[in-house]
Amino acid sequence: MTISFEMLTALYRRMVFQEEFRVGTLLLSDQSDCDQMNTLLDDPREYGLSIDTGTVAPGNTINLRVTPPRSGLGLVFATHEKLLNAPKHQCLEPANYFILETKFRNDDEDIPVFISNYRKILEFVNLLKEAAAYFDSSTCQLVFLKKEVIKLLPHFAAENVQNLHREHLDNLLACFNDDTHKDQKLDILIESIQAVSDGVDSPRVFAFLLDNIQRLHEKFLKGYRIYSSGFSYDKVMDQLRAAKVEEMGKIHKAFSDIQNHILGIPVASVIVATQFKVATRWSGQGITNTIILLGCIFAATLIWLALSNQMQSIKALGEEIEYKEKQINKEYSFIKDDVAGVFRSISARLATQKRTFWIIRGVLVMGIITAITVYFWYTKPALDFMQYLIDCMKSYHSVKN
Numbered sequence: 001m002t003i004s005f006e007m008l009t010a011l012y013r014r015m016v017f018q019e020e021f022r023v024g025t026l027l028l029s030d031q032s033d034c035d036q037m038n039t040l041l042d043d044p045r046e047y048g049l050s051i052d053t054g055t056v057a058p059g060n061t062i063n064l065r066v067t068p069p070r071s072g073l074g075l076v077f078a079t080h081e082k083l084l085n086a087p088k089h090q091c092l093e094p095a096n097y098f099i100l101e102t103k104f105r106n107d108d109e110d111i112p113v114f115i116s117n118y119r120k121i122l123e124f125v126n127l128l129k130e131a132a133a134y135f136d137s138s139t140c141q142l143v144f145l146k147k148e149v150i151k152l153l154p155h156f157a158a159e160n161v162q163n164l165h166r167e168h169l170d171n172l173l174a175c176f177n178d179d180t181h182k183d184q185k186l187d188i189l190i191e192s193i194q195a196v197s198d199g200v201d202s203p204r205v206f207a208f209l210l211d212n213i214q215r216l217h218e219k220f221l222k223g224y225r226i227y228s229s230g231f232s233y234d235k236v237m238d239q240l241r242a243a244k245v246e247e248m249g250k251i252h253k254a255f256s257d258i259q260n261h262i263l264g265i266p267v268a269s270v271i272v273a274t275q276f277k278v279a280t281r282w283s284g285q286g287i288t289n290t291i292i293l294l295g296c297i298f299a300a301t302l303i304w305l306a307l308s309n310q311m312q313s314i315k316a317l318g319e320e321i322e323y324k325e326k327q328i329n330k331e332y333s334f335i336k337d338d339v340a341g342v343f344r345s346i347s348a349r350l351a352t353q354k355r356t357f358w359i360i361r362g363v364l365v366m367g368i369i370t371a372i373t374v375y376f377w378y379t380k381p382a383l384d385f386m387q388y389l390i391d392c393m394k395s396y397h398s399v400k401n
Helices: 005-014 031-042 113-131 158-162 166-174 182-196 202-211 213-228 233-256 259-275 282-331 333-378 380-400
Strands: 016-018 023-027 049-053 061-066 075-077 097-099 134-136 141-145 149-152
Touching: 005 023, 005 031, 005 097, 031 049, 113 141, 113 158, 113 166, 113 182, 149 182, 149 202, 158 202, 166 213, 182 202, 182 213, 202 213, 233 282, 233 333, 282 333, 282 380, 333 380
Parallel strands: 075 097
Antiparallel strands: 016 023, 023 061, 049 061, 134 141, 141 149
16 A cells, blocks of 8 residues: 555644654544554654554554655655755745644645745745856855855745745835846845845845845835936945035035134144233333234134134035935935935034034133233233223212212
């Protein structure tokens, strides 16, 4: 009596499994069951069954030790995880297999969610095979020839299959249902995979893509929309990076144009502090102190005006950057997030420069106040004159009241 894989799996469906699917309990209904069981037990290497406890007789319940049958007959896996253990099963579904955990055979009409997701992932792998320059069937390695050689191993775990966002993978695969721009789409897909998985360890890339399939789909759509518009994603991003460098250069120039004046502030402060000397009358040192103070105020005024001019330039630059961002967002709305990332860093640099100018203004004001204070400290006639003016003002207010 010859036992087919279908007959063997029919027995599996009737078993109640224990010990991690290594032992199964089976009720022998009639003599035909007993005859079939005796045939199976006569060749344990072929069918992978041996009796553990019990006697083969109609109406008896027996415990069977379950091991994989000969692979030529069919493959038997205890769980979904076991199905994925062999690397080749992560790029090609076995032709004839049965899973004890869910009692599923590959040709069953009622397909579990796990198997449905698994088959959809294999469709994705087949799509990548079309884009690959070479596919190593022994290791299931995909090789892509772009600016550099890219190697991708379609390795994934049961949890990646179970947690797959199926609708996003369906939508991604649906983009390749027609042959319009098929080669270009495949190129864009590989570029999108590179962008999404940047920084991920090579063995984990494929599993990472499955966990982030929505991001991959969105990245692909951005690239394809740009291509459909007559551009390439890389070209647009290169233009944005060039614009970023240009704007950063303008912001830096706004500071470098007056940095010599700014660096002169501490030097001038030291010179002023050392040139003031005690003066008891207006002639001689008193006049010298006054000239030094006036020169200090004049220099500070010029620096203040230069700072004001540069701050106006920074303001105009900010308005220009804001306008450019709006224009690019309008033209390439489908890569809005990428554009925002580029301009966010420019805006942050611009804000830092504004704060720097305000700090310099504060230092300048403090320097002038310090210079005036030191001047009156050393120049007694000026201090007396200031005291006289204050007294006059007090007297005037007293008379008025």
